[in-house]
Amino acid sequence: MRRPGLRAKVTGGFAVGALLVSAAIAVGSYQLTQRFLLAEREDAAVRTAMVDVGIVQAAVDGDDPGVLQVLRSLDTGGNRRVLIRRDGHFYSRTVDAGLTTSIPASLVALAEHGRGGVQRTRISGRTALVVGVPAGATITLYEIDFMQELDRSLKILALILALLATATTGAGALLGWYAARRVLRPLATVADAAREIAAGDFSARLDPDTEPELARLTASFNQMVEQLARRVERDRRFAADVSHELRSPLQTIAAAASVLHNRRTSLDERTATAVGLLTDEVGRFQALVTDLLELARGDQPPEVAPVDVAALARQVCRARGLAADLVTVEAGADPQWRVDRRRFTQVLANLLDNAHAHGGGAVALRIGHQRGTRVLEVDDAGPGVCPADRDVIFGRFVRGASAGARGGSDGTGLGLALVAQHVTAHGGRVSVGERPGGGARFRIELPQERR
Structure with missing residues (x-):
C-alpha cells in the first residue's frame, strides 16, 4: 500500500484540524442555542400557566361555573393543551387522547x-x-405545551451547522x-535541480534569493x-587521460601483433596459438579503451536533432550483417526521434552486439510508442537474463550469473553500461525482461517530446 505523500499529509492535517474546530464550534453553538431556546420556552410556558391559574382561581372563588366551562374560557391556541385535576380526577376540554397518562x-x-413544577417529556412521539x-x-392546573416548531427549528439549525462544518472542512483542505x-515549492525546485544533475547537467543551481528561509x-x-x-x-579527465595515454602504446602493440598474426603460418603451432591469443586480447583491450573514452565523454549533454531511428537501426543492422527487415515500426509510431545520432548509434550497436555475444543473435528490433513514450525493443534468442541480474546488468564491468549461460565472456563489460548512460542522458530509461517464447527483451523508453 502506497503511503501518502507530504502534501497529502499537510492537506489532510489542515482538513482534520478544520473539521475538529468547526465540529466543536457547531456542537457548542447548538447546545447554547438549544439551552437558550428551551429556557425561553419554559419561561413563556410558566408565565402562561400562571395567567391561566389566575383565571381558574377567579372562577373557583366566584360562582362555580363547572370545570368544563372554566377550561373553555382558557385560550390554549394550537400547541397547548390544558388539564385540570380536581379531587383526583382529570378534566379536559377535548376528548382525552392519552394526555392524562402522559x-x-x-x-x-x-x-x-402544593408545589408547581416543569418537566419535558414525549407524548405520542412529540x-x-x-x-x-x-x-x-x-385543584391543580396542568398545561401541556407541544414544541414541534422548536424541534423543527433545532433540526434546521443542526443541518445548517453541519453544512457549515462541512464547508469549513473543505476550506481547511483547500487552505x-x-x-x-507554497511550502513544498522550494523542495520541488530542489527536486528539479537534482533531476537535471542526475541527467548530467552540473550547471544546475538554486537561487538563494528565491526563498530566504531556505x-x-x-x-x-x-x-x-x-x-x-x-x-x-x-574522474572524467582521469579516465580520459589514462585511456588516451594507453592508445598510443596500444596501437604500437596492435600493429606488432598484426604483423605476427599475418605471419603465423610460418610459425610453429605453439607460437601461432600464442600470437592468436595475443591478437585477440589486444583487440579486446582496444575495445575497452574505446569504451572507457566514451564513458568519460558520456557526462556531456547530448546534442539532439531529428533522427530517423528506423533508418538508423537498419543501417546498424546491415553493418553487422543482419537483415534490414529485422527492424519493424509499429502502426502509428513516428520513427523521427530527437536524439544524439552518435550516441544512439552506439546504443543500437551495443544492444545488437550484446544479443550476438550473449543471446544467440537478435531476432527483432521494434520501434513503437505507448502512452506518450517512445519505445525501442530488441529481442534475442538466448536463455534470457535471470531476475537477480536485471537490476545490475547495466552497471560498469558487471557480468551477472547468467553471463556464462548467455554466451562467452569476451566483452568489455561496458557495453550495456554505455547504453544505460546514453539513454539516461536523453531523459529515458532502459530495462530488460523476458521475451514471450524465450529469450531476453531489452526495452528503451524515451519521453515523446524532448525540449
Missing part, C-alpha cells in the same frame, strides 16, 4: 404537595413541556493544499553540486 407521575406528586401549578386546595504547495539549504546544495561537478570532472 403527565409524569413525579410532576403529579409534586403538585399534590416533545412537550408539561407545567403543573396548584390552583387551590384540591492546506495551498499551504503545502538560504542555508540552498547554499549547502549549491556547494554540494560544485564539489560533485569538480569530482566528476576530475
